[in-house]
Amino acid sequence: MDKKTPLYDKHVELGATIQSFAGYLMPIKYGAIKKEHMAVRESVGAFDLTHMGEFRVTGPDSAAFLDKLLTNDAAVADGKAYYSTMCYPDGGIVDDLIVYKITDEEYLMVVNAANLDKDWAWVQSHLQGFNIKVVNESDEIALVAIQGPKAEDLCSKLTDADLSVIGYYEHISGKFAGVDALIARTGYTGEDGFEIYMKYPDAEAVWDGVMEAGEEFGIIPVGLGARDTLRLEVGYPLYGNDIDHSTTPIEAKLGWVVKLKTDKKFISREVLEQQKADKPGRYLVGMVVTGKGFPRHGTPLFSGDRKVGIITSGSLAPALGQAVCLGYVERGFQKRGSELEAEIRGKRIPLKIVKIPFYTEGSRK
Amino acid sequence: MSNIPENVRYTETHEWVRKEGDKYIIGLTDHAQHEMGEIVMAELPEVGAEATKGDSMGGLEAVKTAEDFYSPLDGEVAEINEELEANPSLINEDPFAAGWLFAVKTSDDSQFDALLTPEEYKTHIGE
Numbered sequence: 364m365d366k367k368t369p370l371y372d373k374h375v376e377l378g379a380t381i382q383s384f385a386g387y388l389m390p391i392k393y394g395a396i397k398k399e400h401m402a403v404r405e406s407v408g409a410f411d412l413t414h415m416g417e418f419r420v421t422g423p424d425s426a427a428f429l430d431k432l433l434t435n436d437a438a439v440a441d442g443k444a445y446y447s448t449m450c451y452p453d454g455g456i457v458d459d460l461i462v463y464k465i466t467d468e469e470y471l472m473v474v475n476a477a478n479l480d481k482d483w484a485w486v487q488s489h490l491q492g493f494n495i496k497v498v499n500e501s502d503e504i505a506l507v508a509i510q511g512p513k514a515e516d517l518c519s520k521l522t523d524a525d526l527s528v529i530g531y532y533e534h535i536s537g538k539f540a541g542v543d544a545l546i547a548r549t550g551y552t553g554e555d556g557f558e559i560y561m562k563y564p565d566a567e568a569v570w571d572g573v574m575e576a577g578e579e580f581g582i583i584p585v586g587l588g589a590r591d592t593l594r595l596e597v598g599y600p601l602y603g604n605d606i607d608h609s610t611t612p613i614e615a616k617l618g619w620v621v622k623l624k625t626d627k628k629f630i631s632r633e634v635l636e637q638q639k640a641d642k643p644g645r646y647l648v649g650m651v652v653t654g655k656g657f658p659r660h661g662t663p664l665f666s667g668d669r670k671v672g673i674i675t676s677g678s679l680a681p682a683l684g685q686a687v688c689l690g691y692v693e694r695g696f697q698k699r700g701s702e703l704e705a706e707i708r709g710k711r712i713p714l715k716i717v718k719i720p721f722y723t724e725g726s727r728k
Numbered sequence: 729m730s731n732i733p734e735n736v737r738y739t740e741t742h743e744w745v746r747k748e749g750d751k752y753i754i755g756l757t758d759h760a761q762h763e764m765g766e767i768v769m770a771e772l773p774e775v776g777a778e779a780t781k782g783d784s785m786g787g788l789e790a791v792k793t794a795e796d797f798y799s800p801l802d803g804e805v806a807e808i809n810e811e812l813e814a815n816p817s818l819i820n821e822d823p824f825a826a827g828w829l830f831a832v833k834t835s836d837d838s839q840f841d842a843l844l845t846p847e848e849y850k851t852h853i854g855e
Contacts, residue, residue, distance in 0.1 A: 657789040
């Protein structure tokens with residue numbers, strides 16, 4: 364039985380196309396994906412992301428525990444957040460996540476909904492030896508994201524806090540739309556924006572407050588469809604598409620979240636260190652389609668007759684008006700500017716490897 | 729609720745079929761275009777190509793998804809909607825008229841008669 368977020372009735376009222384996603388009935392789109400996408404690029408959009416999972420880690424060994432489990436470094440200042448991968452001993456990725464540091468003894472991990480059960484089991488199996496408590500608050504915490512160049516103007520109307528001093532990947536706790544919330548300058552769109560975490564019963568007040576305050580900016584609700592095109596247009600990987608147990612952060616060009624420069628002994632360290640030194644056999648690259656066609660997850664990539672890779676994500680990039688993709692290619696074929704071909708329905712479609720992000724005009728601070 | 733015109737027949741794979749002179753015009757149903765969302769490319773068959781009932785005749789690309797479409801009849805592709813090359817969103821805007829996909833010539837009219845009626849299609853999509 365799929366779960367409903369506390370905003371489910373709102374989505375139905377708004378005429379959303381609802382689909383089951385990671386065990387939740389989620390809005391995929393309210394109207395046209397392109398329109399929702401462009402609202403976020405040009406002004407502001409609101410997302411219900413309550414399906415995301417939240418684990419709260421508390422206790423004196425919180426940082427030590429996270430440093431064992433996660434590839435990125437927990438030594439950040441209070442009020443900062445960091446993006447990380449969580450890896451298996453073989454270097455494959457369990458999940459990618461954001462961690463909000465509240466104090467030395469309290470962190471909030473935000474994980475992908477589709478990985479919630481697996482992540483929870485993974486966390487539970489590594490508790491031994493750490494003086495901490497981890498609580499799964501996924502069914503208690505709702506998440507509303509406000510994304511787009513007008514996000515700060517909008518959110519400033521709903522809180523007394525001075526949002527202009529909160530930097531990218533920083534957060535505060537305070538009142539938002541009259542309720543207690545964690546207000547974070549994070550997102551998955553390439554635009555400036557905030558993610559507001561609150562208790563389930565407060566979600567409606569936040570959603571209604573945001574929609575009302577956003578009226579003057581032309582806010583519209585945005586579904587998971589445009590969330591995917593927005594993230595792809597700026598080249599952010601999606602777990603289950605671009606990264607999974609069979610890929611490592613080094614292959615996925617996420618080496619910047621693997622703290623090899625520290626001496627921390629996180630799970631998978633030796634394997635990833637070795638892979639970095641040896642260079643991986645394949646790399647995740649961004650490609651634009653120069654011919655006519657839309658390569659999708661699983662489409663094979665060729666250089667001449669040789670199969671050299673596979674597409675992991677592909678769609679129209681609405682702000683660019685062309686098809687873009689992410690995919691893995693064999694080492695030696697990953698050079699920017701190189702041309703490859705995708706095979707779709709027996710036809711070859713030319714592509715060119717380009718720099719990520721595809722879209723570079725984002726308002727992200 | 730989807731628009732399900734009474735004057736055409738339907739397939740389980742969401743094509744509609746209308747007899748026009750000696751040809752059958754084929755398109756995508758309103759229900760299917762709505763499910764797919766904004767169609768950004770239509771890959772159509774070649775005129776003169778063989779059409780076999782149930783075989784893929786081409787593909788439609790929406791922003792996030794792709795779907796093949798199928799021939800509801802045996803015959804030969806008589807015509808394709810060339811307007812879709814420049815303006816694939818016609819399939820969304822006017823699925824039963826300007827957004828038609830291709831036309832088939834067939835010698836066997838009984839296949840048309842066996843297609844789903846509007847009532848049967850309505851049941852098929854659960855409306």
